[in-house]
Structures are given as C-alpha cells and as structure tokens.
Amino acid sequence: MRRRLLAWLLPTTLALAAIWLWAAYAIVVHFVNVAYDRSLEDSVETIARQVVASDSGFSVDLPPAARQMLEFDRVDRILYQMVDDQGVRHVGNGEVPAPVTSQTNSHGNVFYDLTRDGQHLRAVQTRVSGAGGRFMLVRVAETRQKRNMLSREVMAYMVAPQSLFMAGIIVLIWIGVGRGIAPLARVRDAIARLDPSDLRRIDDHALPMELHQQVSVMNGLIARLAALLSAQRRFIADASHQLRTPLTNIRTQVELALRAGSYEDMRAMLEKVDAASSRLVRLTGQLLTLSRIEAGADGFAHRADFAIDAVVADVVAWSIPAALKKGIEIGFDAPPDGVPFHGDQHAIEQLMANLVDNAVNYTPAGGRIFVTVGKTGQGVQLIVQDNGPGLGAADRERVLNRFDRGAQPSGTGSGLGLSIAQEVVRLHHGTIRLDESTGGGLKVEVRLPLTVVPQ
The missing domain is CATH 3.30.565.10 (Histidine kinase-like ATPase, C-terminal domain)
Structure with a gap:
C-alpha cells in the first residue's frame, strides 16, 4: 500500500514542483525585463532631450562623449537611431526598424521586440514633436544577453533551495505515508494472530476514526465465524455423544444374533437391530438438519x-x-x-x-x-x-x-x-x-x- 500511495503522491508532487519552477521562471523574466526596460527608457529619453525643434526642422546636440557613454556596454550591443517624419536619418549607430507590434507605457513610449542579424533585441521608441505638426522618432535597442544572464542566475539561486525543499517534502511524504498506514499494519497483524480456537474481536480503541467502520465490519465477520465454529464444535460433540449409544446397541445386537442358538432368537435380535438402525437414521437426519439450520446453510435460505x-x-x-x-x-x-x-x-x-x-x-x-x-x-x-x-x-x-x-x-x-x-x-x-x-x-x-x- 505504501508503494501505491507513493506512486500517486510523488509524481503529483513533482509535477506541482515543475509547475512552480515554470511559474517562478516566468515571474523572474518579467521583473528582469521591467528593470532593464526602465534603463532602456532612460536612455531613449536622454537622447530625446538632446533633440532641438525649430521652425526649420530638428537638430541634435549629442556630443561624442555622450555617444560613447550611450554605446558602451560590456555585454550587450546598443543601437540607437533618430528618424524624422520625412524618413530622414539624423543621428544613429545602426538601423533600428520601426515597431510592428508593440506595447505603449504610461509615458507614451513604445516597447517592442525585434530580431536583427540573428539576434533578439529589445527596443523602445519615443516621439519628439516639433512645429507645424512635424515630429522625430527616437529609437534605442539592445540585445538581451544581460537579461538572460540575470534570469538564469536568479533561477539558479532559487533552484538549489527548492531542490532541498522538494527532497524534504519527499522524505516527509515517505515518513507520513508510513505512519499513516501503521494502523492498517496493526490490523493486519491482529488478523494474522487470530486462531480458530480463539477468535477475539480486533481492538479499535487505538485506531483512527477512519478505520473504525472497517474494523467494525471485520469484527462482525469474526463474530459470525466464531458462532459458526462454535455450532460446528457443538454438533461434533453432540453427534459423537448421541451416535455412540445406538451404534453400540447395534453392535451388541449383531454379536448376540451371531451367537443365537435358533432362528427365532436370531430373528428377534435382527428386529432389534432394525429398530435401532431406524432410530439411528432418524437421529442422524435430525443432527444434520439442526447443524444446517444453526450454521445458516444455503439449504435454509x-x-x-x-x-x-x-x-x-x-x-x-x-x-x-x-x-x-x-x-x-x-x-x-x-x-x-x-x-x-x-x-x-x-x-x-x-x-x-x-x-x-x-x-x-x-x-x-x-x-x-x-x-x-x-x-x-x-x-x-x-x-x-x-x-x-x-x-x-x-x-x-x-x-x-x-x-x-x-x-x-x-x-x-x-x-x-x-x-x-x-x-x-x-x-x-x-x-x-x-x-x-x-x-x-x-x-x-x-x-x-x-x-x-x-x-
């Protein structure tokens, strides 16, 4: 029974743990993206503040030192681009495509994902308005390596304690199942100790309430079995006692008949044998009838x-x-x-x-x-x-x-x-x-x- 319970509990527990890990990884990825998206948004707004709009158009004041700071990253590649409403590219270090599908935050900035040269990038776009309905789009994109590295590191720190936690749960399940089925083992041992000569009821005082009904049914069966065995023992004792006398009489009459000196004496003895045999047949039939009735045999049901x-x-x-x-x-x-x-x-x-x-x-x-x-x-x-x-x-x-x-x-x-x-x-x-x-x-x-x- 322990193996059967563990076969149900352990796969379920492991499945729940796997679901938990998947959900935890999704949460970690979400908050890592939120953190890096804020940094990316700061970068695009910093560039947007360097755009000057005038009646003649747009100008960008982005010193070389600022460009170096913007483009510098030990892990990811940073791309930025500024394009006006005429499609003219003003400043940038690479092509950053326009968003196809996107999500806009509360600041009006547009975040979207794109793929370039086989790399997955996260991008953000903001809009700078000018005179006469003109505008300039500022886009900044970065590869996702820092995001992926941080997500993996966080998950690595989470998986280790989670593994210990799961190992502890498995040990507790093993111990708990063993303790849970211990009363069943006691019932099994009590049944194994039953002897046909001493059929005692199983004590249910120390058993859980959940087992009382089952033990009560079993005690009822033991009581019926004890009554049946008692009836059989009484039948055997009564039969041996009651059959002994007529059998002895028959044997005695047969011996006397064999020693009879005349036909008349032999016939008298055989008539007594016949009478005793008739009583014996009737007694045997009554004993069998009484035995079947007391034992609740199918013949009387x-x-x-x-x-x-x-x-x-x-x-x-x-x-x-x-x-x-x-x-x-x-x-x-x-x-x-x-x-x-x-x-x-x-x-x-x-x-x-x-x-x-x-x-x-x-x-x-x-x-x-x-x-x-x-x-x-x-x-x-x-x-x-x-x-x-x-x-x-x-x-x-x-x-x-x-x-x-x-x-x-x-x-x-x-x-x-x-x-x-x-x-x-x-x-x-x-x-x-x-x-x-x-x-x-x-x-x-x-x-x-x-x-x-x-x-």
Missing part, C-alpha cells in the same frame, strides 16, 4: 411464496402410516381458501415433520393427534396437539434444549425434534409455545409472521 396449508397437509399424510401402526387417530384442519406464506418451504416441512413425529412418538396407542393451520391478524398459526402424557410446566422450557426430553423421557425420541422446530421458528422471526392440550396431552403452538410478497 431459499425463501419463496407457497401455500403453507398444503405443506402441512403433506407432512400429516406422510405421518399417517406411523400413526396407524400405533392405532393413533390423526386429524387435520385448514381454511378452505388456503393460507399463502412467504418463507423457506423445506424448513417449514422440517418444522412440522418434527412436531408431528414428536406427537406420534409420545402419544400412546389408541390416542389422538390433531393438526391445525389457521390465519391470525398478524400471520399464520400452526397447532399440533395430542392426548399423550404431556409435559409439566417446568419441563416445557427444558425440552426446547437439544437432547433434553424432560423429567419423563418415555418414547424413543432423541430430544432434537423441538430444538429443530425452535430454530426454524427463529429463522422466520416467529414464536413457539408449549402448553397443555384440552385432552391432557401437549399442545405446541407456532406463530409466524405473514410476509407474503405482493405479486
């Missing part, structure tokens, strides 16, 4: 519009064989016009399958289960009630925890069905309530917000 009464009816239909096998009567009721719903259909299926299966598992032979789908003012109401042994008031909160079947753990359940139901309800921002049914059994009431997307 596909929300769509569907008829929730039809889904519940299908779940009840799937449960009829198991209910009939125990002699349990199972009923279903829903509004005739249907109940539209927006949510995760597969998760709702899991919710109702666990509630109905839980009721079938704990309801004694000859019992009754009734499933109801209804509409409320704020959403959907799902009720599963039976006339089984029910639960005490103290157990109704406990059984929502995983692998907790309350104080009366009769039946063959694993203690996961209501936990899965509670997680599905949580994903849909609903509520679940356990109460005593009218027949003395358990009544499970689920309320889900009706969030149907308008078509």
Whole structure:
C-alpha cells in the first residue's frame, strides 16, 4: 500500500514542483525585463532631450562623449537611431526598424521586440514633436544577453533551495505515508494472530476514526465465524455423544444374533437391530438438519411464496402410516381458501415433520393427534396437539434444549425434534409455545409472521 500511495503522491508532487519552477521562471523574466526596460527608457529619453525643434526642422546636440557613454556596454550591443517624419536619418549607430507590434507605457513610449542579424533585441521608441505638426522618432535597442544572464542566475539561486525543499517534502511524504498506514499494519497483524480456537474481536480503541467502520465490519465477520465454529464444535460433540449409544446397541445386537442358538432368537435380535438402525437414521437426519439450520446453510435460505396449508397437509399424510401402526387417530384442519406464506418451504416441512413425529412418538396407542393451520391478524398459526402424557410446566422450557426430553423421557425420541422446530421458528422471526392440550396431552403452538410478497 505504501508503494501505491507513493506512486500517486510523488509524481503529483513533482509535477506541482515543475509547475512552480515554470511559474517562478516566468515571474523572474518579467521583473528582469521591467528593470532593464526602465534603463532602456532612460536612455531613449536622454537622447530625446538632446533633440532641438525649430521652425526649420530638428537638430541634435549629442556630443561624442555622450555617444560613447550611450554605446558602451560590456555585454550587450546598443543601437540607437533618430528618424524624422520625412524618413530622414539624423543621428544613429545602426538601423533600428520601426515597431510592428508593440506595447505603449504610461509615458507614451513604445516597447517592442525585434530580431536583427540573428539576434533578439529589445527596443523602445519615443516621439519628439516639433512645429507645424512635424515630429522625430527616437529609437534605442539592445540585445538581451544581460537579461538572460540575470534570469538564469536568479533561477539558479532559487533552484538549489527548492531542490532541498522538494527532497524534504519527499522524505516527509515517505515518513507520513508510513505512519499513516501503521494502523492498517496493526490490523493486519491482529488478523494474522487470530486462531480458530480463539477468535477475539480486533481492538479499535487505538485506531483512527477512519478505520473504525472497517474494523467494525471485520469484527462482525469474526463474530459470525466464531458462532459458526462454535455450532460446528457443538454438533461434533453432540453427534459423537448421541451416535455412540445406538451404534453400540447395534453392535451388541449383531454379536448376540451371531451367537443365537435358533432362528427365532436370531430373528428377534435382527428386529432389534432394525429398530435401532431406524432410530439411528432418524437421529442422524435430525443432527444434520439442526447443524444446517444453526450454521445458516444455503439449504435454509431459499425463501419463496407457497401455500403453507398444503405443506402441512403433506407432512400429516406422510405421518399417517406411523400413526396407524400405533392405532393413533390423526386429524387435520385448514381454511378452505388456503393460507399463502412467504418463507423457506423445506424448513417449514422440517418444522412440522418434527412436531408431528414428536406427537406420534409420545402419544400412546389408541390416542389422538390433531393438526391445525389457521390465519391470525398478524400471520399464520400452526397447532399440533395430542392426548399423550404431556409435559409439566417446568419441563416445557427444558425440552426446547437439544437432547433434553424432560423429567419423563418415555418414547424413543432423541430430544432434537423441538430444538429443530425452535430454530426454524427463529429463522422466520416467529414464536413457539408449549402448553397443555384440552385432552391432557401437549399442545405446541407456532406463530409466524405473514410476509407474503405482493405479486
């Protein structure tokens, strides 16, 4: 990042320095020209004062000593010329052409540039008026060597400190960029020190305010990752604990079956193996379902519009064989016009399958289960009630925890069905309530917000 920032800052700084030097050189040239133009103007006005106008014309009183002083210069060549309105040349040491383009100052003198014999000259022209509308033009020109030399000398004195100044700026930029990205380096080091077994949030107290939002987003990601890893660890621990018992039972029954002395004994043992295998398959499915829900897997994130009464009816239909096998009567009721719903259909299926299966598992032979789908003012109401042994008031909160079947753990359940139901309800921002049914059994009431997307 430092290299990238320097790649942006240094060229920009150097470009600004180059612009500054160019502007400084233009300013120096301007003021050097102003100074030498004033000297040139003094020369042309000195000559103009030597012009005497009369009725007969013009005369020039320019002694030889004055001419020598005017023409003397160690560096530049000085030219002057006086021409009247008739084009007659009176005094001069060289040809000074008339101005083509010029600029006139406040004294009425005309300054202009010209080129002669390959040399660039600066010239000034003034006008001396005489009688009868006659006039004489006095012109003085000089080469530009002194001007150029002085401009270069001034710039040389300016470039040296400017170079030191730019070197200092570059050093300060290097140090400033390093100090500026130091908090980012601390964040990087904090991320590098993160360990899957100890995902701590990044401390942002010593960081600049500009980084607080980014670190906050990162801490949120770390928190979600920590929750995911925690859910995975709980799943592994619970799975290893819950699967160990049925696997041990299956192995024991298989060993007994292998040592059975008769076909009837072997068949009895294999029937126990079959029952244990069925419980193991159901337990494995419930563990996987609970793991996906807690981890927020994509399988429980596909929300769509569907008829929730039809889904519940299908779940009840799937449960009829198991209910009939125990002699349990199972009923279903829903509004005739249907109940539209927006949510995760597969998760709702899991919710109702666990509630109905839980009721079938704990309801004694000859019992009754009734499933109801209804509409409320704020959403959907799902009720599963039976006339089984029910639960005490103290157990109704406990059984929502995983692998907790309350104080009366009769039946063959694993203690996961209501936990899965509670997680599905949580994903849909609903509520679940356990109460005593009218027949003395358990009544499970689920309320889900009706969030149907308008078509």
